[in-house]
Amino acid sequence: MKGIKYIKGWFSDAWGIFAHELRQIVHDSGVMVIFVIGGLCYPLLYNYVYKNGILEKTPVAVVDRADCAESRRFIREMDATRELRIAARCTDMEEARELLRRRKINGIIYFPDDFGERLARMETAKLSIYADMSSFLYYKNVMMGSHFVMLHEIGQIQVDRYSEAGLSEQEARAFIHAIPYDDNNPYNRAFSYTIFLISAILLLVVQQVMFYGMSLLAGTMREENRSFAPLADRFQGQGVGRVILGRGGAYWLLFMGLGLYIALIVPAIFHFPQRGSFEDIVLLLLFYVTDCVFFSMTWSTLITRRESVFVLLLFISPICAFLTGFSWPESAFPAVWKYFSWLFPSTFGCRAFINLNTAGGDLLTVRPLMRALTLQTVVYFVLASVAIYAENFILKHKNEFEQRRERIEQRLERRLERREKRLTETR
Numbered sequence: 001m002k003g004i005k006y007i008k009g010w011f012s013d014a015w016g017i018f019a020h021e022l023r024q025i026v027h028d029s030g031v032m033v034i035f036v037i038g039g040l041c042y043p044l045l046y047n048y049v050y051k052n053g054i055l056e057k058t059p060v061a062v063v064d065r066a067d068c069a070e071s072r073r074f075i076r077e078m079d080a081t082r083e084l085r086i087a088a089r090c091t092d093m094e095e096a097r098e099l100l101r102r103r104k105i106n107g108i109i110y111f112p113d114d115f116g117e118r119l120a121r122m123e124t125a126k127l128s129i130y131a132d133m134s135s136f137l138y139y140k141n142v143m144m145g146s147h148f149v150m151l152h153e154i155g156q157i158q159v160d161r162y163s164e165a166g167l168s169e170q171e172a173r174a175f176i177h178a179i180p181y182d183d184n185n186p187y188n189r190a191f192s193y194t195i196f197l198i199s200a201i202l203l204l205v206v207q208q209v210m211f212y213g214m215s216l217l218a219g220t221m222r223e224e225n226r227s228f229a230p231l232a233d234r235f236q237g238q239g240v241g242r243v244i245l246g247r248g249g250a251y252w253l254l255f256m257g258l259g260l261y262i263a264l265i266v267p268a269i270f271h272f273p274q275r276g277s278f279e280d281i282v283l284l285l286l287f288y289v290t291d292c293v294f295f296s297m298t299w300s301t302l303i304t305r306r307e308s309v310f311v312l313l314l315f316i317s318p319i320c321a322f323l324t325g326f327s328w329p330e331s332a333f334p335a336v337w338k339y340f341s342w343l344f345p346s347t348f349g350c351r352a353f354i355n356l357n358t359a360g361g362d363l364l365t366v367r368p369l370m371r372a373l374t375l376q377t378v379v380y381f382v383l384a385s386v387a388i389y390a391e392n393f394i395l396k397h398k399n400e401f402e403q404r405r406e407r408i409e410q411r412l413e414r415r416l417e418r419r420e421k422r423l424t425e426t427r
Contacts, residue, residue: 013242015246021247021251025301038209039209043202047198047267048198052194057082058141059104061104062089063091063095066111069116074111074149083142084141088104106131107131107142108128112128118159137193197326200326201319201347202267204320204321205262206258209255210278210296214297214300215309218303219309240385240389241385246349251296256289264278264281274357275356275359276353276356280356281356284352284353290379295376297387298383320347323341325351326354348373
């Protein structure tokens, strides 16, 4: 009977803390703004900004000082690519630079005077490519478009030279392409920036929004000399576990719904490729959201002021995005950053989501990442329990110290009163 009564009391306490935390979230306008704008609007905003995903026909200028058949053919082929558009033909580099300064073009292709002569003498000919570095996409298009044409032209020049040496065109091509190959980019055939970026950003939003919202609420409570640590004392029993699970359950419920919206509904709205199965994505979210709950609960214990959250917002978000490995391979990370990345659930969750939803893998593919999320969840659960227990311990002893100080002050006051009374009677 005692065991059943204890279990009922335990769940009753946890439910009370769960309901209390939900009320705190709903009644805090700042937290609701973060959850609504960050959780609901940010994924839509990111996808809308990068909706096209592909930059086509980047305008470039050509300075053709060679004016030969080879340079003119090179220019025609560049203009025919998806990446480039010949927007201007300039007589010198100064004219082209002026167009670049006025933002009329985003790149310059320069053919020197001896371009055709070197090719005729079977020497190495050179051309110069200048790209606008104000945007990564400008640079990508100028370099990719010109390099594709350059590779094609190199092959054609080799065929012409072997033909002049007495080989037939078929023999020359077989000699040049002894091992034929086809370009195959299965995960991002169109080189879309949306697929490249959004896959990492989507699940990162879950972690960041949860952490900032929970930290904002924790900072507000501490500024008002309140704390979530002794909440269990206000209910039927004692214990840190019911505080952790009660508070965590409120955020877990909210962000499982938000995670399903971000990982499944938002990509469908913008026709984002979804190669992962529904069951695998939901299972990943179960592990990832649980990890994020205990991660946020652990680190939010260090927040003492409400405005500290906004400083962290500017500082941590770009670092977490970079550490997912979407723009720089994990194998190239310095050791200190590799180990530092293990602090964040997004490091493993975003990589798992990319492998499942973008690359079309299965749970076997992401099994090491799921194990890392599980281990991280256990570690952060223990740390969150220790942090809350320590804060609860400090708060209790703080109250005892204040009570002792009040008793000492009262004793001193009584002694002073008695002393004054004796002096009065003596006079």
